[in-house]
Amino acid sequence: MIYPSIGxxxxxxxxxxxxxxxxxxxxxDISQPALSNQIRDLEQTVRISLFHRTTRxxxxxxxxxxFLVRVxxxxxxxxxxxxxxxxxxxxxxxxxxxxxxxxxxxxxxPKVIASFAKNHPGVEIQVFDDFALPVVQRVLSxxxxxxxxxxxxxxxxxxxxxxxxDSVVAVVPxxxxxxxxxxVRLQDLLNYPLLTFPSGTAMHTYLERAFDEQGLVLxxxxxxxxxxxxxxxVEAGLGIAILPKTVLQMMGNTLLRTVEIVxxxxxxxxxxxxxxxxxxxxxxxIFLDVVRNTFGDGIS
Numbered sequence: 001m002i003y004p005s006i007g008x009x010x011x012x013x014x015x016x017x018x019x020x021x022x023x024x025x026x027x028x029d030i031s032q033p034a035l036s037n038q039i040r041d042l043e044q045t046v047r048i049s050l051f052h053r054t055t056r057x058x059x060x061x062x063x064x065x066x067f068l069v070r071v072x073x074x075x076x077x078x079x080x081x082x083x084x085x086x087x088x089x090x091x092x093x094x095x096x097x098x099x100x101x102x103x104x105x106x107x108x109x110p111k112v113i114a115s116f117a118k119n120h121p122g123v124e125i126q127v128f129d130d131f132a133l134p135v136v137q138r139v140l141s142x143x144x145x146x147x148x149x150x151x152x153x154x155x156x157x158x159x160x161x162x163x164x165x166d167s168v169v170a171v172v173p174x175x176x177x178x179x180x181x182x183x184v185r186l187q188d189l190l191n192y193p194l195l196t197f198p199s200g201t202a203m204h205t206y207l208e209r210a211f212d213e214q215g216l217v218l219x220x221x222x223x224x225x226x227x228x229x230x231x232x233x234v235e236a237g238l239g240i241a242i243l244p245k246t247v248l249q250m251m252g253n254t255l256l257r258t259v260e261i262v263x264x265x266x267x268x269x270x271x272x273x274x275x276x277x278x279x280x281x282x283x284x285x286i287f288l289d290v291v292r293n294t295f296g297d298g299i300s
Contacts, residue, residue: 006078008042009071011035012050016068019058094283095124099136099144103166103227103246104270105129108294109148116290123283131225132202139273145284147273148291150202161272163295168207168266169258171234171241178240179257186214186261193221193239195230207242210266231256244268271295 014024015035025032043050050064060068096116100109105127113125128138136152138144151160170189172178178192196218197203204223211218221239224230230241235255245258272291280288 002045004042004045006075008038008045009075011038012042013068013071013075015039015051015058016060016064021058094120094122094281095126096281096284096287097126097128097144098287099128099130099134099138099147099149099273101132101135101149101270102129103244104148107246112287112290112294115294116287120283120286123287125287131197133200136273139275142275142278145280146278146288149270149273150206151269151271152202152273157275157277159274159276160269161274162269163271163292165267166244166246166270168210168242168261168268169245170261171231171243172257172259173234173237174255174257176240176257178259181259183260183262185263186210186266187216187263189240189242189261190216194218195222195224195233195239195241196220196243197230198223198225201225203244206266206268210264214264 011024011028014027015021018024018027021032021035021039025035028035039050046067048063048067049061050067052059052061098109106129109127113127116123117125128135128144130138132149132152135144135147135149136155136158139147140155140157148163150166151162152158170178170184178184196207204218208218222230222233224233227243230243233239234241242261272288
């Protein structure tokens with residue numbers, strides 16, 4: 001049995017949709033005589049008349065109408081199959097670049113990478129673990145496929161998908177008086193030297209807003225960029241650090257305690273940061289699904 005070619009089927013659909021050989025030829029970027037030959041050969045192959053032709057119009061015959069439904073189905077299946085094969089090929093040798101807030105990169109991301117790599121060992125994964133603002137900048141500049149971090153300030157080019165909350169807590173020595181209490185008021189922390197990230201970081205800006213909303217002034221005794229340094233200062237008895245809870249969970253320091261801050265509570269929404277116009281490669285899209293599934297189970 002002789003079967004129609006893909007080119008003939010595409011030509012048939014183009015003529016049927018446009019109702020014109022001229023317009024269909026323009027769409028397919030071929031000459032009108034060449035298109036007419038393709039339709040003629042197709043009709044000879046399937047042994048039915050597909051079009052009623054007049055000097056003014058081209059209309060499908062009844063057989064042509066039935067044939068069009070089946071041809072569209074065949075072409076859709078073919079296109080879907082080719083796309084699936086191409087995506088699988090891309091995943092085998094793709095690359096995923098993630099910009100991630102450092103505490104999350106240490107606590108959760110390794111589990112995500114391990115799960116993904118088990119099924120897609122050929123994909124290269126690169127992680128930029130950093131502060132919140134550089135994470136956003138890497139996403140905006142397209143240096144990273146997407147970011148994981150706190151909700152950024154409103155930006156027309158960014159899309160934020162919340163995943164979980166990382167509460168801000170007071171970090172104190174295990175033998176500190178506050179450590180014996182389940183909660184501490186933000187105002188009461190002013191009775192002690194405060195330690196936090198420096199001005200210009202997203203965390204510092206977040207705390208300044210929180211203090212200002214309570215009519216308080218944030219005036220840290222010590223500032224440091226590295227969380228390990230801040231926790232070291234706390235351990236040395238130099239003050240109380242105000243940090244995201246995941247920082248201490250990541251370190252597992254038994255000499256320190258976290259105390260929840262109340263009046264007000266200070267939750268920070270964490271999630272996925274993407275450019276609105278970003279189209280992810282297949283490997284990055286699948287990795288992002290693993291991220292969503294992992295975060296959906298929460299952080300332990």
